Amino acid sequence: MRRSTLREQLADALREEILAGRLGPDGEFTVREIAEHYGVSATPVREALVDLAAQGLLEVEQHRGFRIKQFSLADFRHMIEAQALVNDGILHRRPPLNRWDALPEAFTSIRRRATAARQAAIAGDLDILIAYDLRFWRELDALLGNPHIGEFLDRLRVRCWAFTVPHLRRQRVLAGRLWAGHPDLADAVERGEVEETERLLGDYRDHALALAAELTTLAVPRHPDRE
Numbered sequence: 001m002r003r004s005t006l007r008e009q010l011a012d013a014l015r016e017e018i019l020a021g022r023l024g025p026d027g028e029f030t031v032r033e034i035a036e037h038y039g040v041s042a043t044p045v046r047e048a049l050v051d052l053a054a055q056g057l058l059e060v061e062q063h064r065g066f067r068i069k070q071f072s073l074a075d076f077r078h079m080i081e082a083q084a085l086v087n088d089g090i091l092h093r094r095p096p097l098n099r100w101d102a103l104p105e106a107f108t109s110i111r112r113r114a115t116a117a118r119q120a121a122i123a124g125d126l127d128i129l130i131a132y133d134l135r136f137w138r139e140l141d142a143l144l145g146n147p148h149i150g151e152f153l154d155r156l157r158v159r160c161w162a163f164t165v166p167h168l169r170r171q172r173v174l175a176g177r178l179w180a181g182h183p184d185l186a187d188a189v190e191r192g193e194v195e196e197t198e199r200l201l202g203d204y205r206d207h208a209l210a211l212a213a214e215l216t217t218l219a220v221p222r223h224p225d226r227e
Contacts, residue, residue, distance in 0.1 A: 030065035114182035124174030
């Protein structure tokens with residue numbers, strides 16, 4: 001196995017660990033610990049961790065190792081705002097949607113991801129939802145034909161999930177509380193309906209912000225004297 005491939009595989013595996021909540025926001029670890037856990041040498045581990053730090057998921061602790069980045073509610077709001085600004089720019093360019101260059105099989109795959117994401121959201125299956133949600137957005141962004149925009153938006157979405165996941169893991173019931181508009185959005189984009197696409201993206205942002213505010217409010221411990 002080539003080192004670059006191992007580096008990418010390790011980065012993907014660690015990213016999944018973070019998004020699955022198995023590496024909590026207070027998690028600290030060293031290159032040696034990760035290397036021993038996966039049974040590999042230190043060099044590809046160090047490279048993978050540096051990649052994740054560059055993506056904003058890890059912070060480097062000088063002379064200590066790495067720590068999972070802790071995002072605040074303000075960070076989350078700024079990330080949602082950044083996504084909105086990019087999406088608004090895309091929707092109001094001419095032509096507004098680059099759907100005409102997409103092959104039919106591209107939308108077949110997108111609809112498949114959308115359906116799976118919707119089912120997972122309705123059922124409250126967080127692990128499945130995260131996987132299909134990210135794939136859905138990546139394939140949708142690919143229709144733009146601009147990999148730089150897609151990479152930027154993907155990193156923001158991964159960071160948004162990294163913020164949200166620890167809060168969602170504390171909830172006993174998630175069914176019906178997660179955004180499930182993926183199929184409607186896919187249909188609107190495929191039909192080239194700019195106004196409907198814009199409305200659905202707005203609904204997605206409003207839902208994300210409202211849920212984040214609710215979850216962080218619930219996470220604040222109540223003072224004993226006020227109970």
